[in-house]
Amino acid sequence: MSSINKKKILNDPVYGFITIPSELLYDLVEHPYFQRLRRIKQLGMSEYVYPGALHTRFHHALGAMHLMGQAIQTLRGKGHAISDEECEAAQIAILLHDVGHGPFSHVLESCFLQDVPHEEVSLLLMHDLNRQFGGRLSTAIRMFEGTYERPFFHQLVSSQLDMDRMDYLNRDSFYTGVAEGTIGADRIIKMLDLVDDQLAVEAKGILSIENFLNSRRIMYWQVYLHKTSICVESMLVQVLRRARFLVHQYGADTLFASPAFRLFLENDISIVEFRTEPRYLKAFTELDDFDVWACIKLWSKHPDRVLSSICQMLLNRHLYKIIHATEPFDAALVGEIETQLRQRGITDDEMSYFLVEGQATNAAYLPSGDKINIKLKSGQVIDIADASDLPNIKALTHIVRRHYICWARNISLPVAEVAL
Numbered sequence: 001m002s003s004i005n006k007k008k009i010l011n012d013p014v015y016g017f018i019t020i021p022s023e024l025l026y027d028l029v030e031h032p033y034f035q036r037l038r039r040i041k042q043l044g045m046s047e048y049v050y051p052g053a054l055h056t057r058f059h060h061a062l063g064a065m066h067l068m069g070q071a072i073q074t075l076r077g078k079g080h081a082i083s084d085e086e087c088e089a090a091q092i093a094i095l096l097h098d099v100g101h102g103p104f105s106h107v108l109e110s111c112f113l114q115d116v117p118h119e120e121v122s123l124l125l126m127h128d129l130n131r132q133f134g135g136r137l138s139t140a141i142r143m144f145e146g147t148y149e150r151p152f153f154h155q156l157v158s159s160q161l162d163m164d165r166m167d168y169l170n171r172d173s174f175y176t177g178v179a180e181g182t183i184g185a186d187r188i189i190k191m192l193d194l195v196d197d198q199l200a201v202e203a204k205g206i207l208s209i210e211n212f213l214n215s216r217r218i219m220y221w222q223v224y225l226h227k228t229s230i231c232v233e234s235m236l237v238q239v240l241r242r243a244r245f246l247v248h249q250y251g252a253d254t255l256f257a258s259p260a261f262r263l264f265l266e267n268d269i270s271i272v273e274f275r276t277e278p279r280y281l282k283a284f285t286e287l288d289d290f291d292v293w294a295c296i297k298l299w300s301k302h303p304d305r306v307l308s309s310i311c312q313m314l315l316n317r318h319l320y321k322i323i324h325a326t327e328p329f330d331a332a333l334v335g336e337i338e339t340q341l342r343q344r345g346i347t348d349d350e351m352s353y354f355l356v357e358g359q360a361t362n363a364a365y366l367p368s369g370d371k372i373n374i375k376l377k378s379g380q381v382i383d384i385a386d387a388s389d390l391p392n393i394k395a396l397t398h399i400v401r402r403h404y405i406c407w408a409r410n411i412s413l414p415v416a417e418v419a420l
Contacts, residue, residue: 010062014174018066022088024136025095033099033125037061039288043172044104045232046223048317050176057098063167065095071156071163071189080194085139092140093157097164099125103289107233111240114270124274124281155199159370169215172223181219184208193375200375209372209384213396217364225360231322231406235314238353239296242307256298260286305413306353322406329405337407345413354408364396
């Protein structure tokens with residue numbers, strides 16, 4: 001195929017027309033590792049709250065690549081030398097930053113993987129792609145890792161003001177309809193500058209950064225950590241817990257699963273296994289949302305009453321009741337809920353599947369991390385927390401915790417468990 005045919009223009013609902021600017025980027029988009037992201041929704045179970053939240057990680061990665069191109073053009077326009085090779089590498093790094101996400105990513109990480117964050121899997125897949133493409137991703141990998149000699153590239157890929165966050169806030173607010181989450185990404189990007197190869201924002205962009213941080217706080221509580229989303233994810237965790245229990249107790253043949261999904265049901269996998277046993281990484285690249293949903297549909301008719309009942313509840317949106325509070329729940333309340341569940345036929349061995357406690361945390365900005373630097377007219381660089389005169393900017397730096405408890409309030413199970 002000729003090079004001209006590989007420079008594609010896509011119609012994106014958030015930004016309008018965006019371009020895949022090089023042959024290498026086009027080939028990476030076409031690769032099965034990246035195409036898999038079409039089959040993984042960006043917001044997991046949030047569609048149970050916001051029916052429009054059906055966009056994918058494929059959408060998001062392309063949007064982040066587009067914003068990266070805009071950011072680099074802004075920096076070039078302010079006199080900073082950035083080569084075409086560096087520009088392409090930065091766009092590759094952000095394009096592939098989420099390629100290591102699995103289906104329902106954070107749920108999968110908590111259930112199946114032992115300390116294997118998706119960033120580590122992304123890096124492993126980038127190294128594999130680098131081998132396939134003859135070393136042409138080496139610079140992008142260094143930018144992704146933060147080992148490239150110009151640190152601002154890593155900051156554009158992964159920091160508290162990166163292209164990842166800018167895209168997902170705008171995109172997620174667009175598809176959920178949560179208007180308060182919208183940020184002025186165009187203006188923030190136009191305000192970007194460099195000081196000693198470190199990313200900074202011009203002082204006249206302070207208000208846009210304040211809005212960015214406040215929008216992020218709103219989106220976390222209103223979308224990402226919405227109580228119903230937490231409830232649905234908790235139910236999915238219990239489905240996967242029960243499935244793993246049954247597989248370990250009665251053998252792999254007791255449950256339907258695709259070969260790739262079965263491998264994760266059967267095994268506890270750490271980053272060591274991912275690095276040393278190729279079959280795990282290969283199986284991971286074959287997993288997507290459809291593997292999980294196909295199992296949930298079939299498991300809803302499984303003879304194990306715990307597994308089948310929760311799967312049926314998920315399919316029909318008969319959700320657990322959830323309440324949350326700023327302090328841990330009183331033991332008497334938990335005991336009262338347990339009593340109610342026992343009266344509905346749930347045994348003590350089954351209780352943990354139908355009664356779940358946990359906590360959610362959120363901080364819009366962490367000054368201890370990669371700081372958002374503001375470049376004053378004098379040339380001095382200071383932290384946004386010190387530059388802003390917004391009364392509640394300090395409050396945005398505090399970690400907020402909310403405790404929650406959710407339980408199957410309306411479930412009623414027969415006393416006798418059906419044999420497998």
